[in-house]
Amino acid sequence: xxxxxxxxxxxxxxxxxxxxxxxxxxxxxxxxxxxxxxxxxxxxxxxxxxxxxxxxxxxxxxxxxxxxxxxxxxxxxxxxxxxxxxxxxxxxxxxxxxxxxxxxxxxxxxxxxxxxxxxxxxxxxxxxxxxxxxxxxxxxxxxxxxxxxxxxxxxxxxxxxxxxxxxxxxxxxxxxxxxxxxxxxxxxxxxxxxxxxxxxxxxxxxxxxxxxxxxxxxxxxxxxxxxxxxxxxxxxxxxxxxxxxxxxxxxxxxxxxxxxxxxxxxxxxxxxxxxxxxxxxxxxxxxx
Amino acid sequence: xxxxxxxxxxxxxxxxxxxxxxxxxxxxxxxxxxxxxxxxxxxxxxxxxxxxxxxxxxxxxxxxxxxxxxxxxxxxxxxxxxxxxxxxxxxxxxxxxxxxxxxxxxxxxxxxxxxxxxxxxxxxxxxxxxxxxxxxxxxxxxxxxxxxxxxxxxxxxxxxxxxxxxxxxxxxxxxxxxxxxxxxxxxxxxxxxxxxxxxxxxxxxxxxxxxxxxxxxxxxxxxxxxxxxxxxxxxxxxxxxxxxxxxxxxxxxxxxxxxxxxxxxxxxxxxxxxxxxxxxxxxxxxxxxxxxxxxxxxxxxxxxxxxxxxxxxxxxxxxxxxxxxxxxxxxxxxxxxxxxxxxxxxxxxxxxxxxxxxxxxxxxxxxxxxxxxxxxxxxxxxxxxxxxxx
Numbered sequence: 184x185x186x187x188x189x190x191x192x193x194x195x196x197x198x199x200x201x202x203x204x205x206x207x208x209x210x211x212x213x214x215x216x217x218x219x220x221x222x223x224x225x226x227x228x229x230x231x232x233x234x235x236x237x238x239x240x241x242x243x244x245x246x247x248x249x250x251x252x253x254x255x256x257x258x259x260x261x262x263x264x265x266x267x268x269x270x271x272x273x274x275x276x277x278x279x280x281x282x283x284x285x286x287x288x289x290x291x292x293x294x295x296x297x298x299x300x301x302x303x304x305x306x307x308x309x310x311x312x313x314x315x316x317x318x319x320x321x322x323x324x325x326x327x328x329x330x331x332x333x334x335x336x337x338x339x340x341x342x343x344x345x346x347x348x349x350x351x352x353x354x355x356x357x358x359x360x361x362x363x364x365x366x367x368x369x370x371x372x373x374x375x376x377x378x379x380x381x382x383x384x385x386x387x388x389x390x391x392x393x394x395x396x397x398x399x400x401x402x403x404x405x406x407x408x409x410x411x412x413x414x415x416x417x418x419x420x421x422x423x424x425x426x427x428x429x430x431x432x433x434x435x436x437x438x439x440x441x442x443x444x445x446x447x448x449x450x451x452x453x454x455x456x457x458x459x460x461x462x463x464x465x466x467x468x469x470x471x
Numbered sequence: 472x473x474x475x476x477x478x479x480x481x482x483x484x485x486x487x488x489x490x491x492x493x494x495x496x497x498x499x500x501x502x503x504x505x506x507x508x509x510x511x512x513x514x515x516x517x518x519x520x521x522x523x524x525x526x527x528x529x530x531x532x533x534x535x536x537x538x539x540x541x542x543x544x545x546x547x548x549x550x551x552x553x554x555x556x557x558x559x560x561x562x563x564x565x566x567x568x569x570x571x572x573x574x575x576x577x578x579x580x581x582x583x584x585x586x587x588x589x590x591x592x593x594x595x596x597x598x599x600x601x602x603x604x605x606x607x608x609x610x611x612x613x614x615x616x617x618x619x620x621x622x623x624x625x626x627x628x629x630x631x632x633x634x635x636x637x638x639x640x641x642x643x644x645x646x647x648x649x650x651x652x653x654x655x656x657x658x659x660x661x662x663x664x665x666x667x668x669x670x671x672x673x674x675x676x677x678x679x680x681x682x683x684x685x686x687x688x689x690x691x692x693x694x695x696x697x698x699x700x701x702x703x704x705x706x707x708x709x710x711x712x713x714x715x716x717x718x719x720x721x722x723x724x725x726x727x728x729x730x731x732x733x734x735x736x737x738x739x740x741x742x743x744x745x746x747x748x749x750x751x752x753x754x755x756x757x758x759x760x761x762x763x764x765x766x767x768x769x770x771x772x773x774x775x776x777x778x779x780x781x782x783x784x785x786x787x788x789x790x791x792x793x794x795x796x797x798x799x800x801x802x803x804x805x806x807x808x809x810x811x812x813x814x815x816x817x818x819x820x821x822x823x824x825x826x827x828x829x830x831x832x833x834x835x836x837x838x839x840x841x842x843x844x845x846x847x848x849x850x851x852x853x854x855x856x857x858x859x860x861x
Contacts, residue, residue, distance in 0.1 A: 189689070302512065303513075303735065305738055307741070395682040404680065436686045437686075445650060
C-alpha cells in the first residue's frame with residue numbers, strides 16, 4: 184500500500200484537512216487569548232455561518248467571492264447583540280464562561296432546529312469536480328478551502344502584528360489594566376476581538392458546511408476540533424493554532440489511511456492527554 | 472322568529488353532540504422512539520410523521536373502535552439520538568412515566584437493543600427496526616417485540632443474488648460501517664452473504680459522528696475494490712461517504728444494501744449520486760401512493776423518507792390488531808398481531824410474519840422491497856423483490 188503516489192495523496196489530504204482545522208481554531212484561540220473566555224458557543228457560530236452561506240450563496244446566488252465574507256460578516260454583526268447581552272459578563276471569567284456558554288450553545292442549536300428543522304442540507308460547491316495532478320486527485324472545493332485558509336491566516340497574522348488595533352489587542356491580552364492606563368479602551372478592544380472571532384468562526388462554518396453537510400447540529404464536530412487544535416498549539420497563540428491544525432490534519436490523514444480510523448482517534452486524543460500532562464500550556468502557549 | 476333561527480339552532484345542536492362524541496373518545500397513548508437529531512434524523516422524522524398520519528386517519532374515521540369504546544390515539548415521541556443511552560432513556564420514560572403500552576420504533580440497533588430489556592420487563596409491545604439479530608433472537612425470546620422492517624438477513628441475500636446476475640464483473644466489495652452496534656451487527660451478516668456468493672470482502676469501521684472520510688476512502692481505493700457498499704450507514708454519513716468517494720477518485724459502482732437514504736444522498740452528493748443503486752422501501756411514483764404524498768405535504772414540507780410509509784403501515788397494523796383484539800390488553804393485542812396474518816396492509820400487500828428459523832420467533836415482518844438506481848437525479852426502480860419466508 185505504501186507507494187509514492189499513495190504517500191503524496193495522503194500528504195495532500197492532510198493539507199486540506201489542516202486547512203479546515205486551522206480556520207475553525209483561529210477564532211477560538213483569539214477569544215481565549217484576549218478575553219480569557221472558553222467559547223463553547225463556537226460551534227453554534229460556525230453553524231450559523233453555514234446557514235448564512237446557504238442562503239447568500241445557495242439560495243440568492245451572490246457571487247462566491249462576495250458571498251463567503253458577506254455571510255461571515257452577517258453572523259459577526261448579529262453576534263454583537265449576544266456580546267452586549269451575554270458574553271461581556273463572562274470576560275476574564277474562564278470557569279463561569281464554560282457553563283454559561285454551554286447553555287448559549289444549546290439555546291442557539293435548538294433555536295436553529297425550530298427555524299430550519301433538523302434535516303441535513305447541502306451547499307453547492309464553489310467549483311465542482313476534481314483536479315488531477317499526475318496520479319494525485321483533490322476535490323476542487325478542498326483547494327478553495329486551502330486557499331481561503333492561507334489568506335485568512337496571513338490576514339489574521341498581519342492584523343494582529345502590523346495594525347494598531349492588533350497591537351492594542353495583544354496589549355490587553357498581556358495586562359488589561361496597564362493597557363487601559365496607556366489609553367487603550369478595553370471595552371472597544373473586547374468588542375472588536377469578539378467581532379473578529381465570530382467572523383472567523385462563521386467563515387470556517389460556512390466552508391465546513393459546504394464540504395460536509397449543514398444541519399443545526401453540525402457545530403459539535405468543529406467545536407471538538409477547535410479544542411484539540413488550540414490545546415495542541417497553545418491557547419491564545421495564532422501560530423500555535425496553525426501548528427496544531429497541521430499536526431491534527433496530517434496525523435489524521437496518515438494514521439487513518441495506513442492504520443484505520445480507530446487508531447487515528449486513539450492517537451489524536453492520546454497526544455492531547457500526554458501534552459496536557461507534560462506541557463499543559465501547549466506547544467506555543469504561555470504558562471499561566 | 473323561531474323558524475328563522477331553526478337551522479341555526481339545529482346546527483348548534485349537531486355540533487354540540489359531535490363535540491361531545493369526540494370528547495367521549497378516550498385517549499390512547501402510542502409511544503415512539505427515534506433519532507430526531509444527528510445523522511439518522513431522516514429516519515426519526517419518518518417514524519414520527521408516518522405514525523402521525525396513521526393516527527390522523529383513525530381520528531378522522533371516528534377513532535379506534537375497541538369493544539364499545541372509541542379511542543383517540545395520541546403520539547408521544549422521544550429523541551434517542553440514534554444511541555443506546557438515548558433508546559434506553561426514552562423506553563424508560565415511556566413505560567414508567569408516560570405509562571404507554573405500545574411503542575413504535577426505535578430505528579437502529581444500538582437503541583433497540585437497549586430498549587428491548589426495558590419494554591420486555593414492562594410487558595410493552597415494541598415495533599422496531601434494526602439489523603442486529605439480537606433484537607429478536609435473545610434470552611427472553613422476544614415475547615413483545617416485533618421487527619417491522621426487513622433486516623439485512625432478509626434482504627441482503629436477495630440483493631446480492633441480483634448483483635451476481637446483473638453485475639457479474641464484481642469480485643471484491645468494500646464495506647465501511649460505523650464502529651457501534653449497528654456496524655458490528657450488520658457487517659458479519661453482510662460479509663457472509665457476499666462470501667457465500669464468491670465475492671471477496673474488505674471492511675473498515677469509523678467512529679460515529681465522523682464527517683471526514685477521505686483518508687479511509689484513500690485506503691479503500693488502494694485495495695482495488697470493484698464495488699463500494701454503504702450498507703447500514705445513516706443517511707447523513709452515507710451521503711458524505713458517497714460524495715467523498717467520488718471526490719477521491721473512486722469511479723466504480725457504489726450501492727447500499729441497507730438504508731435506505733436515496734433522497735438524502737441525492738441532496739448531499741448532488742450530481743455525484745448519479746448511478747448509485749440502493750435497497751429501497753417504497754416507490755413513490757405508484758398510483759396508490761399519491762394520496763399518501765398529498766396527506767404528508769398538507770402537513771410538512773421537504774423530502775419524504777422511504778421509511779415513512781413503513782411506519783405508517785406499522786401503526787396501521789397495530790391499530791388493526793387492537794381493534795381485532797377488542798381490548799387494549801397487551802398480551803391479547805400481541806396475539807392478535809400474529810392472528811391477522813394475511814390482512815391487506817395496503818402499500819405492502821398481505822401481512823406476512825417470518826423469522827422462525829433465524830430467530831426462534833415469528834415476529835419478523837416480511838415486506839417487499841425495491842432496488843432503485845439514481846438516473847438524472849431521481850430514483851428509478853430496477854427490481855421488486857420478495858424476501859423468503861423462513
